[in-house]
Ligand code: GLV
Ligand code: MN
């Protein structure tokens with residue numbers, strides 16, 4: 353059968369995304385749907401209902417990832433998978449992650465109503481806790497599924513209030529019984545917003561990442577000496593927050609110092625006792641370093657670690673450094689990247705190859721299956737914020753590219 357003229361229903365995709373955006377809606381127009389919260393559960397319940405409406409075979413694994421399988425003509429062939437995540441950042445946007453899951457759902461709805469049969473099964477997936485903002489690190493469910501992370505290590509991760517990942521997964525009713533372990537997969541597609549400014553600047557509608565940068569996450573714990581701020585002279589203080597301040601600037605200077613294509617960020621900090629008239633005696637902050645070049649990122653980390661140790665020593669603030677998580681850069685399967693570009697061209701959408709500076713479950717999927725991503729522009733290059741936005745026409749365009757990429761892969765024998 354010739355599917356050339358087949359297209360998704362853009363207005364249905366829009367209303368599906370708008371329905372999801374009500375769950376955890378924030379006053380500034382974004383969403384807050386942190387992993388394993390009540391809002392996450394609400395989104396999952398709705399998603400599962402929609403999967404069942406399509407008569408998909410729904411399974412939930414021990415990491416809480418949700419899979420929906422649409423049968424093919426030959427179910428012994430490895431499936432084509434497509435999906436992303438439904439959790440968000442705190443005061444995050446309405447598109448990050450959810451577009452890839454709802455875009456895949458729209459593809460399956462289109463296939464369902466057009467009674468399309470494919471050679472291979474097609475599976476949709478929602479990966480648990482991609483963001484890693486409540487439970488660090490990110491991408492844990494795809495990481496366990498791909499065999500790169502240990503399930504029990506992830507189960508024991510805690511949020512800031514000390515709640516365990518596994519307990520929260522159980523509490524929301526999504527600790528499934530199916531083992532989180534990869535099965536042979538013919539191709540994995542992840543449809544996502546760009547989260548940066550390049551496509552808008554270049555006037556392109558479809559981006560085809562050639563891969564994802566490496567990401568290094570570290571946690572820094574500093575000890576100082578608390579005291580009354582008034583009577584305590586400036587000399588001889590052990591102010592943990594001042595030590596952190598110096599360190600944070602070292603992180604900020606790192607990319608310019610190292611050269612190459614790198615970004616480095618301190619995004620989270622806790623200061624204790626956090627009182628304006630007590631010298632801080634405990635600080636925790638995070639470090640995020642990213643580059644396409646794994647060695648450069650490692651060298652940068654070693655460089656800044658030496659700076660941290662020198663600052664801690666000079667200020668008399670003992671330091672503990674935890675290397676929390678690291679993922680190497682992931683070059684995607686060239687054939688699939690080219691398929692995204694070719695499909696965009698066939699459908700008449702201007703496209704460009706690029707690199708993803710954001711992390712995605714596709715990083716881990718790339719370890720076990722031929723993988724590619726489809727990007728659509730982020731208005732103003734803004735993401736992980738409430739004003740994150742992508743126009744509906746572009747959302748539809750990306751879903752059309754996803755539809756045709758899935759059909760091509762699913763009909764390969
Ligand atoms: C994922 O959201 C990331 O931090 O890039
Ligand atoms: Mn995302």
Ligand code: MN
Pocket residue numbers: 441448483736
């Ligand atoms: Mn994100």
